[in-house]
Amino acid sequence: MSATEGAAAERHRVPEPGEPQRHRRAVSAEDTLLTVRGLEVYFPIKSGVVFDRVVGWVKAVDGVDLDVPRGSTVGLVGESGCGKTTLGRSVLRLVEPTGGTVTFDGIDVGSLAGEDLRRIRRRMQMIFQDPMASLDPRQSVESVLTEPRRAHGIERGEATTVAQLLDLVGLPASAASRYPHEFSGGQRQRIGIARAIALEPEMIIADEPVSALDVSIQAQVVNLLEELQDRLGLTYVVIAHDLAVVRHIADVVAVMYLGGIVEQAPSDALYSTPYHPYTKALMSAVPIPDPVIEDTRERILLSGDLPSPANPPPGCRFHTRCPYRQPTRCDDERPVLREIVTGHTVACHWAEQIHSGEITPRPSAVVGAVIDAAPPATVPIAGDPTITTLGPPPGI
């Protein structure tokens, strides 16, 4: 115990002035804290009155590889239903993965049970999206912040710890005796963050940490997360649908579509030269608060909606909506993630040709053109991409 505490104290130590500051953007590839290989989370679709027959599977996460270097921030972006939340939860085993491995600091999380699992969860914590729903309304802030420490048997000098935690997240010490409803949304999210760092974790999975907050508050919380990372040496996995927020906070960004990662690259590379058509479309869809840019920029409009993960299209998952789709290969063969530039992986058969301009998008998909909402006639209706009739979408 004392060894771990010593290590924790070292991590939480505020650097002395003058000592070389750890640059959090500089990340060595060797020191990987979290490794995910071939992770699969399938939810059964059950049917029948007497016999609970399994009639299908919702493939929420379908073969994901992810490396999270220590001290860095990995962003997961994608639309609702793409499996990003399920991926985050299955890393902590809040959802049981059905396949693949999760290795945290050399320990296979999937093989742990009971006390061992509890102990490793202390080292990876979660921040939830809705700060109102994730705090017990009848629990005082002090109780919220001491309970995890008590549960993990690391009680010591509680009054000072609570005050320190509150100070770390920018709340007054007087907040300890108050209840969640007395705080605004942004302050509640700060309490949620304080609870996550109460156990002195090494990694925090933040699931949509700012999307429930007002615009002017989002920046406060983003800045707080970055500041805490610098002070405590935390590793983050940030799950969000807001591409601008993820770009701001993450070192490496993985774009998910329908249970799989379609593109992964260092933040700068991904945003300056996206290779995958989905990433291109996603980025062009983000409104920029500047009318001059909005009026002139080219925008790729995707047709239709996300197909049902219970019945994903064959071949490339994205081919039903892809404006660059090429006959047969996209429909038949599922592309694997391959490295195009060092550190930049893409799951697209035609990434180079699209990048060089050899393959151009369908003219109807580029902005200014008529909205193309109907699926193209040639696309086989794979369980009709626009309806989700089977089971609730994952991540809700």
Added chain:
Amino acid sequence: MSVTEPAADHLLDVRGLSVAFTRKGRRDVRAVDGVSFTVDAGQTMGLVGESGSGKSVTSLAVMGLLPKRGVRVGGEVHFDGDDLLTLPPERMRDIRGRDIAMVFQDPMSSLNPVVPIGIQVTEVLHRHQDLRGDAARTAATESLARVGIPDPTRRLKEYPHQLSGGMRQRALIAMALACRPRLLIADEPTTALDVTIQAQILELLKELVRDSGAALVMITHDLGVIAGLCDTVHVMYGGRVVESAGRRELFAEPRHPYTGGLLASVPRLDAPRGAPLHPIPGSPTDLLPWSEGCAFAPRCPNRVEPCTESPPALESAGGRELRCYNPLVAAEEVPA
């Protein structure tokens, strides 16, 4: 307040609109406090603000959808020569849905979950255009097709839960547009949607305004949405308009510290990475009552003495209206 002539040339002319929620034995809550704006046919007007700024209550007041009890509405809402606030309820019901329609934020909670889409769309046509049977069904199919719903005939028979979020929002827009209204009020129509779907819906709204010549009032907290869509923008804070301008002027040169603060606090995809965010301190609930000064004063970096003494008035200068004692930059000093 604004001293405009009672002109009939504006489609919608809101003057000094105030909404107060009254509570027994407690002080009234003034959710909207003297808001004035006009909207012309074919124009898109944006109302921006954070939660509690009064933007949604403004739209509900215009639609006459606020409860009668516990609410005090003041001011005038002229639509096509009528003051909607004094109109008898029967007349208002004729206008609502036919001439003015509204699209709400959450398509799941604004559609009836136990009634097929078709019946919900035809209900509007039945009420306002007296269409029944096949004629109503044909019109409903047309309106679904117009908003880009594939296979509309089949969709008419389906229930809201069978549609995706984007499709539901399209169905809601189809309902709103079924009677070809002259004014469409959209209250955060894309907030619950994913970005790619949001892009589809925004493109659809743009197209509908262009084709039908209807006016659109867009209520949102997302400055990016405003930037791509609206002709004029009104920024609301604490129930009052603090700045109004054409969208290009507003974004190129925000004058109110709140507008400037909002723009500086959102991470932008086109900004160099690593550029720090400058959040507005405090939260939107830290309001100073307008009677005591500027509501934004507690959070304002440009606060000066008079801000906490008396409320600044909304003054027009150089094509924009501004409610501030110490604005960010003077328009005259900046070359155009």
